[in-house]
Amino acid sequence: MGYYEKDTALELADKYNTTDPFEIAEYLNVHVFYQNLHPSIMGFYKYNKKNQYICINENLSITEQIVTCSHELGHCKMHKHVNTPFLRANTFLSVDKFERQANLFAVELLLPDENWHAYAKELKTIDAISHHTGIPKELLLLKYQKLVCCYV
Numbered sequence: 001m002g003y004y005e006k007d008t009a010l011e012l013a014d015k016y017n018t019t020d021p022f023e024i025a026e027y028l029n030v031h032v033f034y035q036n037l038h039p040s041i042m043g044f045y046k047y048n049k050k051n052q053y054i055c056i057n058e059n060l061s062i063t064e065q066i067v068t069c070s071h072e073l074g075h076c077k078m079h080k081h082v083n084t085p086f087l088r089a090n091t092f093l094s095v096d097k098f099e100r101q102a103n104l105f106a107v108e109l110l111l112p113d114e115n116w117h118a119y120a121k122e123l124k125t126i127d128a129i130s131h132h133t134g135i136p137k138e139l140l141l142l143k144y145q146k147l148v149c150c151y152v
Helices: 003-016 021-027 062-078 084-090 096-110 113-123 126-133 137-151
Strands: 031-035 043-048 051-057
Touching: 003 021, 003 062, 003 096, 021 031, 021 062, 021 096, 043 062, 051 062, 062 096, 096 137, 113 126, 113 137, 126 137
Parallel strands: 031 051
Antiparallel strands: 043 051
């Protein structure tokens, strides 16, 4: 796991000349909307009748909305027909793989390697990079693990 998510994110960023998940969603004709969701729900992706939707909790900060949109865009590109709430409620199939892939996609889209290396050199720690970019530490750790794994 890791190259697929990275390649998918970079392909979109290159094709549309942006890493802004909202712009990419618009190019892909993915409908993004906002709702007042429970505080534990940041957003979700839904595919219905050939239409794709990303719902984002309107109570999130702008930075959280960007990260959430990136994550849900990952589901849109890599798990187009997967209804994860359905899987959680009705089967024993783990959705952890899907969530991990969407998280990797999000961090690869929002923080390409060249930016990662520049921030790592300047800021030194995952905490500092997270504080500077607004990207959650958990996502940055996934990227770090992938980078270390690739260099070993």
